[in-house]
Amino acid sequence: MPPAFQITARDSASCARAGVVTTAHGPVMTPVFMPVGTRGTVKSLTPHELRDHGAQIILGNTYHLYLQPGHELIARRGGLHHFMAWDGPILTDSGGFQVFSLVYGGIADEIKGRRPQHAERLTDMVRVTEDAVIFKSYLDGSRHVFTPERSIQVQHGIGADIMVCFDELPPFRAGYDYTAQSMERTHRWAARCLAAHHERPRATLPNRDQLLFGIVHGGVFPALRQASAEHISSMGFDGICIGGSLGADKPQMYDVVAMTVPHLPENLARHLLGVGDVDDLFEGVARGIDMFDCVSPTRLGRHGTALVRDPARRWKLNVSNAALREDDGPLQSDCPCYTCRTFSRAYIHYLYRAKELLAIRLLSLHNVAFLLNLMAEVRQALAEGRFADCYAAWLGKPLG
């Protein structure tokens, strides 16, 4: 395998860069947004639609796939690529994030610093030891134990091209001391993940050329972020994820990225986990992030929101709004997606109000395509030295 990441362009006015991640199922041009197929399907869409609309790589969630249908069944089917009929690159998270975030009542609440409604349920649903996380299934309440070794074993069975180390997700309100202890444990778990990955005979796996990304923690504390970035970067991973609590709001998240990236090596790709708002993509790229994933385009679609090129609306259009009732235009003018090439706002407004499944399909497809096209524009701008112009055109304000 060639080096996992090669840089092809840099922006002169920011930390932004373009590059290529090389995987067993083909190259991924960065910066990249990856649609999330939580349970082996990007909700309501086919793999061919994703490919036709520019998806290069998708993400699967280890936690969900482990619980149903199970990594062993997926491995017997030839791995997730074959099972779901997606022949491009796949990344799986470690399962750690999901184990905790589903218990916390949605990571959005945590990241945004809102106190969980039932914090006492945490101890009932999940328990952390030095060795493992013990949790109950969201499906049937059954008891499960995840260790770093188990996470890698599960990810080996799924067969994604990029795996991620198993980590603990401390609550945002944990404070410096707990965050530091949790970070140290995540570092020890990172070493166990690496060992588990390299000990496994590759010939038994559905995908023999899996990459393994480390994950940087440290919460909102600059000293911890620096320590974690330097530690994880020294361990020999194929790339780096920025995980853990990212702060209470968007400015704090941007600060966390800015305090982490300078301590990462240039020659490893950097993935900011679970981020996909339009402004966050630009701010992440400007601070040196290469890879993003988020459920937002399909989740927004299921809830009747279309992404549009309008910063004044925060890039969101509520399709059930009565103003669309007789609007014969597309969701977004000049959008090349199937939805916008084919259907009017009036039709989609009607379908959504009538609770027709096709509304969800058409909105999900548009929203995914919208972010994929946005990132293609960003890559093109970086290649042509115009990133600041692209940023200003999208966000309606200058870069920096």
Next chain:
Amino acid sequence: MPPAFQITARDSASCARAGVVTTAHGPVMTPVFMPVGTRGTVKSLTPHELRDHGAQIILGNTYHLYLQPGHELIARRGGLHHFMAWDGPILTDSGGFQVFSLVYGGIADEIKGRRPQHAERLTDMVRVTEDAVIFKSYLDGSRHVFTPERSIQVQHGIGADIMVCFDELPPFRAGYDYTAQSMERTHRWAARCLAAHHERPRATLPNRDQLLFGIVHGGVFPALRQASAEHISSMGFDGICIGGSLGADKPQMYDVVAMTVPHLPENLARHLLGVGDVDDLFEGVARGIDMFDCVSPTRLGRHGTALVRDPARRWKLNVSNAALREDDGPLQSDCPCYTCRTFSRAYIHYLYRAKELLAIRLLSLHNVAFLLNLMAEVRQALAEGRFADCYAAWLGKPLG
């Protein structure tokens, strides 16, 4: 316009025939099955998928489209073809069937002779006079009045290529006297529909070349079916629907068809409303039916059933069956649909159990394609003088 229907082949051993219905949006090769897009969308599927899988014509429901989004809005959007992006032929029913069947608690109960659970609700939800049907909306309880003229006005606004006359649907248990009176009223309404259609200036309509089909009633009574067939056939319609109560079971439905068809002219296409089981399609064709429609392929898909070529299973496979858990084969071997070309039974079993929307899409697409391909086989067999062989191969028993 050329004659609306031309016969291209006849079977020597039955009343089956092949032909072409000519419409403003192109020809329809018969015998044909038309997928039902109740509310301007064949549930979960795009018009391009339908076309790619062989759909020639689809059906829209006047009752639903009238209530939401309304025929006037559809007309302002350029008609249903443009609104839903389907440029092939469309047929709309008259609304009568829906007004009654939704009140009766599902027409399947009625056709099968099961007594409605709450027959007293009928008078509350719908009332019939010589002039009109007064009914309450299933959406919001609002009061509406449908007359034959109103039904045609609504169907003019929708702009389908084939319209159907407004009729009263008497309950199956109505008996001879009520069925005869109701049939006479339906005949008077047929004359009013014809007049309303011909009086309207075509230049104001989204589709200037709409055909109008009459509808034959008479319940299960041979004398009434003959009288209705002869009366409706003499009125100058572009084609004939067989409607009304079709009996308590499949044999009685076949009898109703057999007692009606001989009294219809050869040169008009015949549509058996709301029928789409595999055996019913063959038995209908054998008795001289040219056109069929049914919600079954998409409804079965939403409920986890795949159509398969197996009379012993009544052509149905329950995809949530545990036997499919590790089945790497397609839903139906040799099926050319996207679902069967791409995905395994194991994946669809998993998706359906996980309640993923993609399961509904993939099953709906397969089931629709399955019936479209079946009818293409029937047409080919008729053209080649092999209908009896085709019947025997599908139903596992000889024709006749």
